[in-house]
Amino acid sequence: MKIVIQRVSKASVTIAGEKVANINQGFLILVGIVSEDTAEDIIWLTNKIVNLRVFEDDKDVMNHSIKDIDGDVIVVSQFTLHAATKKGNRPSYxxxxxxxxxxxxxxxFVKQLHKDLGKPVQTGQFGADMKVELLNDGPVTIIIDSKSKA
Incomplete structure (x- = not known):
């Protein structure tokens, strides 16, 4: 399982002209899944997400987690995170x-993140054509692959 975490000042997801998710300070998380992913990958990743210290403290040091700041989260499925681009110009998925x-x-993943975060997690819709808007704060963008945890 591969994720891209973007620290945002605000983010939203719109499907067919309807805004289905909308947050202020927090994370927009793109999630790419492969067949080999398991519940163990989910637990490891969600633990990483809720404890990742990328929000500034009062000394402008990235020392606070999403839980510390009571931030919000949007999760969006993103199969293109596993694009193979080695050969040719058309990615293979x-x-x-x-x-x-x-x-x-x-x-x-969404259910476990909700449990670990202790608050609702907003989402896009799996497989839908989504318009994702965000204001990346920092910018701070972190890529984590559960297959690279060793």
Whole structure:
């Protein structure tokens, strides 16, 4: 499972002209899933997310977590995070999990993040054509791959 965390001042997701998610300070998290991902990957990643210290304290040092600042989160499925670009100019997405595998893992990820964060997590819609807007704060963007945790 690969994620891209963007620290945001605000973010939203719009589908077919309707805003389905909207936050102020917090994280916009893009999630890419492969067939080999497991519940262990989800637990490891959500623990990383809620404890990641990337928000400034009163001395402007990135020393606070999303929990410390009571920040909000939007999670968006993003199969293109697993694009293979080695050959040619058209990315291959063969590594990305098919919906029958990816949807349950995505839903488990959101549910576990909600549990670890202790508050609701907003989402886009799996497989939908989404318009994602964000104001990246910093900018701070962190990429984490659960397969690189060792």
């Amino acid at each position: 063969i590594k990305a999990a098919k919906p029958d595998v990816a949807i349950p893992l995505y839903e488990s």
